[in-house]
Amino acid sequence: MREGCRRILVPEGHRVITAESGEKALSLFVQGAFDLALIDLKMPGMSGLDLLERLRELDPGLICIMITAYATLETAVQSTKSGAYDYLAKPFTPDELVSVVDKALDLHWLSQETARLREEAERNLLLVAAEQSRTRTIIQSMADGVLATNREGKLVFYNPALLRLLGIKGRMPAIGEAPSPDQFPAELVAWVQEAFAAGGRTMASHDLPGGPPHLAANIAVIRDEHGETLGVVAVVRDITALKTLNQRMSDFVSMVAHELRSPLGAIAQYLDVILGGITQGQPEKERHILSRCRERTHALSQLVRDLLEFSRLQGKVPGQRTLAPLHLAEVIQEVVAFASQSAQSRKVTVTVDLPGALPAVEADRDEISRLFANLLDNAIKYNREGGEVRVTSWVTNGYVAAAVSDTGLGIPPAALPRLGEAFFRAKTPATAYIIGTGLGLSICKQIIEAHHGHLEIESEEGKGSTFRVLLPRTTTADGAPGA
């Protein structure tokens, strides 16, 4: 019988192993190695049903077909209850055997495939859930606001950032309802509706009116794979910083234009006076005019120089400074020497009181030179005729300090807080004729800040001013005395 089955099944492409008893079968059985078992119900020793049970225990996936000599309903029912797939009644034709075996194997394959697909589907669902969860987390944590509406224009989604940016407090917008006009800006709702109706362009960018905070919205249409509109998504961004920057730049340009126009206007007017013959026969007046024109053109070129310096300082990346141990005394002496001519012409005396050995500071030489040049220039410019300028230096609390004092006009208290503002110049009748760019102190402040230092200003109108610069001393042992 065994051989008979083997001879029928092998040509069908099946691999067949035979066993003459239940025990032998068990010993030969390896879980998962067999797809199907043909079991004779009536066997000596272990019965077919027992073997069936044991095999099913070992491999629930194994398909079992019982071969029985008694095609009675009872045995058939019993075997299928015990887990047999089918039974075959003796005598059977080779075709019947093959048919039953094939049917059973198809089933086996199908059930395995089903199990595999189910497992895969479950895995995918988990992946999707994880992905959804991750995406959700990302959107929930975004700094930009997101809202989405469906085909009917009802809200399907929004994130916390949206509420924050639109200033929506208290009652949360309801999902499934259209965005309410008392919570959402009318313009935003209108744009969302427009986008939905438009169909053509899929993304539009708008600036929301009002603010701060100034907001911009990117609106896009969501479509399915057929191109049908599913809804609209809007991303709302805070562009306040950008707008502020643009405004500042625009203000700066206006300020520069104004600063340029004044001297140019004055020069043009003066020249018109001479050219119009108004000062005919008055050479001293003409000389005065030409002298003032000269001063104003000089001021213009200084303005250009300062603007470039100012711009350079603004745009400087921290790494672009050449920092090296620097002795302030050296730089100060240089600057004073350079300014001696201008001091002389105003009859101002400059005295320098610098101790022999002061620690160095970690600084950019050119910038520190500029810093003191500006301070000294101011001290001389705003001074009385025959006045004095004193430059001193000392060490205090981890800083090297240097002060530039003058016996000049002093600064009105109201102007003190504004010193260092770009283009700000304290205007008093006494200072009216003094040329300045209004950028000098601003540049000083920027240089000091870039070197992590401090600036202190003291002033008394009619008496004079003192500008104190503190720069952190180097921590190296380079305390070698300066010049």
Add this chain to the structure above:
Amino acid sequence: MTAKKILIVEDDPDAAEALRMVMEKEGYATISALNAKEGAEKLRAERPDLILLDVMMPEGTEGFHFVWDLRKDPDERLRNLPIIVLTAIHGTTPLKFYPEQSDGTYRPYEYLPVQAFFDKPVPFDELVAEVKRLLEAGGEKKVS
């Protein structure tokens, strides 16, 4: 007959000096103020007959307020004092100037109650002509 007196309110000392030279050449006496506050003081102290006013002074709206305040002054003479505005602002301000320019760039929206205005740099001959017109055309023009 005492010369007519002109008050020049202008923060740029050189621009003020140029105007002074032009006006004095025409025989007018001049007084100067560097800002609106000083201008208001000198107005009462010196009683000028006409004001040349620069509206680009230190704080942007200083010049405008000077004019509005003057037009509300209890003193009738001050209310009707002729003012010529000198400006380099060129329409960067929403306040428009009266009268309307012939090239149509200034449409009456809110007008500043002054008699004339000139863009800087000021054409002297035109300025002098206008000053003469306002001071010597038989009495001051009333402001509407």
